[in-house]
Amino acid sequence: MSASPIIDVRNLRTHFHTEKGRVTAVDDVSFHVKRNEILGVVGESGCGKSVTSEAIMQLLNTDITDFEGEIIFNGENLLAVGENRLSQIRGKEISMIFQDTTSSLNPIYTVGDQIIEALQTHGRHSHKEAAAAALKVVSATGIPSPEKRLKEYPHELSGGMRQRIMIAMALVCEPKLLIADEPTTALDVTTQAQILDLIIQMKNNLDMGVIFITHDMGVVAEVCDRVAVMYLGQVIENSTVESLFEAPLHPYTRGLMQAMPTIDSDPQADLYTIKGKVPSLFDVPDGCRFAARCPYRTDKCVSQAPTLDAATEGHKVRCWHWKAVADGTASEKEPDAENV
């Protein structure tokens, strides 16, 4: 396993120019991923997970989007390379899979033809070689009767099989980095578990780095090595999965953990929910972005934005009072009434 990161996102900001003004959907996000490692990016809907991954792939419309920072992939800054280089990288060196397979697979071609095309776009392969590679990669996903499936159209497959085909298509060029954006959210629990196993197995086989985006802490615990927790466009905690689950430090992360069902939880009981709502991107607080919902906030939290600092080796947190929260010495208040 190589020690240097395959991708190093440094102080990434993305600004959208909208009719109502400029919004900064991703605001100073940094993380890295090594080969043979899965980084989970977790947070509620709207916190900037997809915009981060679309920035890495440079899929955002540059007429309405500005970027700051650096996205160093294998030594190159993706924010500075031209479109020609990006089109070589996309789908070959970095691949992406999404929740929604229906818009990613073309309904009028067989899945075999689509995988063959993905391969031929990026390399000189005869049709025969490409067909053999397609069969190999689809067989590796564990789909029963792979030869038969390759001749079928997307609508003939179940949701779980379509997601396996998407994974096969993403991996046929043996990328160095896979970005999986909520790939199992639409699937039932059993299929979800099989797809997660498949992603881990493929990561090992190809020695790939994986950015695994999810809103589900349970999924993070199952598949990820490290995790970045996002809140309103920022990373608020970043650590190994073990350290995060053993000792979550940020009040928001602690809330997410308490909101997770466990094997022992009473199915009739209401799960804990974090009170209040996420502020609008048009009205980002000056101080801590979580302050209005945080039971531990002080005047300092409201007036000064906390920075992401190392709490322990390899565990960073963006909170002024993480230590007192962890010790149990921080006093608790009700969240801001206006925000509930």
Ligand SMILES: Nc1ncnc2c1ncn2[C@@H]1O[C@H](COP(=O)(O)OP(=O)(O)O)[C@@H](O)[C@H]1O
């Ligand atoms: N093109 C756009 N113009 C303006 N705002 C956008 C645009 N795309 C996404 N956003 C906003 O950026 C924020 C982050 O979105 P997204 O990354 O999709 O969230 P999620 O974490 O659910 O994937 C949201 O508030 C979303 O409304």
Ligand code: SF4
């Ligand atoms: S900085 Fe203050 S308001 Fe923000 S999470 Fe920490 S304690 Fe809560």
Ligand SMILES: [Mg+2]
């Ligand atoms: Mg998303």
